[in-house]
Amino acid sequence: MNTKKSAWNKVQNAIGLSEANAADLNDERFLYLKTRIAKLEKSFRFARIPESDIGINEMLKSVLPLMAPKDPVGMEFERVGRSYDGGYVMVKHDAKDRIAYSLGINRDVSWDLDIANRGYDIFQYDHTIDKLPQDHIGFHWKKLGITAANQRTKELSSLDEQMRQNGHEDCTDMLLKLDIEGHEWSVFAELPSETLSKFTQIAVECHGFDRIQKLPWFRTTKEALENLYKTHQVVHIHGNNNSQLRVLGGFPMPKTFELTLLRRDICDFTACSRVFPTELDQPNNPNFADHFLGNFNYF
CATH class of the missing domain: 3.40.50 (Rossmann fold)
Known part of the structure; x- marks a missing residue:
C-alpha cells in the first residue's frame, strides 16, 4: 500500500488529480497511469539539454x-x-x-x-x-x-x-x-x-x-x-x-x-594574440551588446 501511495503521488503530481480522487481510481486505471508516468520519466531523463549535452x-x-x-x-x-x-x-x-x-x-x-x-x-x-x-x-x-x-x-x-x-x-x-x-x-x-x-x-x-x-x-x-x-x-x-x-x-x-x-x-x-571583438569590429546590431569570444582558441 505504501508503494502504491508513493506511485500515486507521482501520478497525482503529473495529472493534477487531488488526493480525494484516489478512492475513485480503479486498479486498472492506476496501473495504466503508473506505467505512463514511468515512460515519461524515462524519456525526460534522456532528453537532450543542449547547454550541457x-x-x-x-x-x-x-x-x-x-x-x-x-x-x-x-x-x-x-x-x-x-x-x-x-x-x-x-x-x-x-x-x-x-x-x-x-x-x-x-x-x-x-x-x-x-x-x-x-x-x-x-x-x-x-x-x-x-x-x-x-x-x-x-x-x-x-x-x-x-x-x-x-x-x-x-x-x-x-x-x-x-x-x-x-x-x-x-x-x-x-x-x-x-x-x-x-x-x-x-x-x-x-x-x-x-x-x-x-x-x-x-x-x-x-x-x-x-x-x-x-x-x-x-x-x-x-x-x-x-x-x-x-x-x-x-x-x-x-x-x-x-x-x-x-x-x-x-x-x-x-x-x-x-x-x-x-x-x-x-x-x-x-x-592568435587578439581578443574578439577587436577594435575594427562592429556589432551587427548597435542596440545589443557585441558577443565577447576571447581569442576563440579552446584547444
Whole structure:
C-alpha cells in the first residue's frame, strides 16, 4: 500500500488529480497511469539539454579547432564595408586578378562598393532581389542564387558554373564574400581545393550553429570546414549579435559567425594574440551588446 501511495503521488503530481480522487481510481486505471508516468520519466531523463549535452560537446570539439583564428605574420587588418551589419574585417592584401565574387546582396552593397572603388570587378549573385540597391560601373549582377552543384535549380546555380561562364577558370587571385543564409556549408563542402585556391581571401557569414545537434547539418558543416582548412586559415572571427549568445555543449556559441580566411601560401601564421571583438569590429546590431569570444582558441 505504501508503494502504491508513493506511485500515486507521482501520478497525482503529473495529472493534477487531488488526493480525494484516489478512492475513485480503479486498479486498472492506476496501473495504466503508473506505467505512463514511468515512460515519461524515462524519456525526460534522456532528453537532450543542449547547454550541457555531451554529444554536442564532442561535435563542437571536432569543428571548433577548424575555426580557431591565427595571426597572419607581417599583415595588417582593415574593415571593408559599412559600420555594423554588412562590413567585414579583412587582411590588407590585394588580389592580383582584381576580381571579386559577392554571393548574397539583399539591401547592402557596402562591401562591394569598397572593393569596386579599388578597381575590382564584382560579380554579384542574389535571386531574392529584383535590382541592386546601388549601381557601380564595376558591378556585374545576376538574379541567381549560389548553392552546391547537386542542388541547382532555375534560381540557383553553382560557383564553379558561374566562374566558367565568366571566363575565370584560369584566375588564381580573386576575392570571395558570402552571405547566403546557410547555403555556404553545402557550397564549401563540395568545392574542390583547386577552386577554393583561386581565392586569396574569403569573408563569409556562417549560419546555423544552433542546429549543431542535427546530424545532417553537422556532417555538412564539418566537411565544409575541413575542406576550407586544407587551403585557407581563419584569421578573424566575429559573432553576429542579431541572435543571442548560447551555451551549447558547454561552449558559448553565437548562432551566426563571420569568418575571414586567408590562403595558406600568402604568409606564415602564428598563435592568435587578439581578443574578439577587436577594435575594427562592429556589432551587427548597435542596440545589443557585441558577443565577447576571447581569442576563440579552446584547444
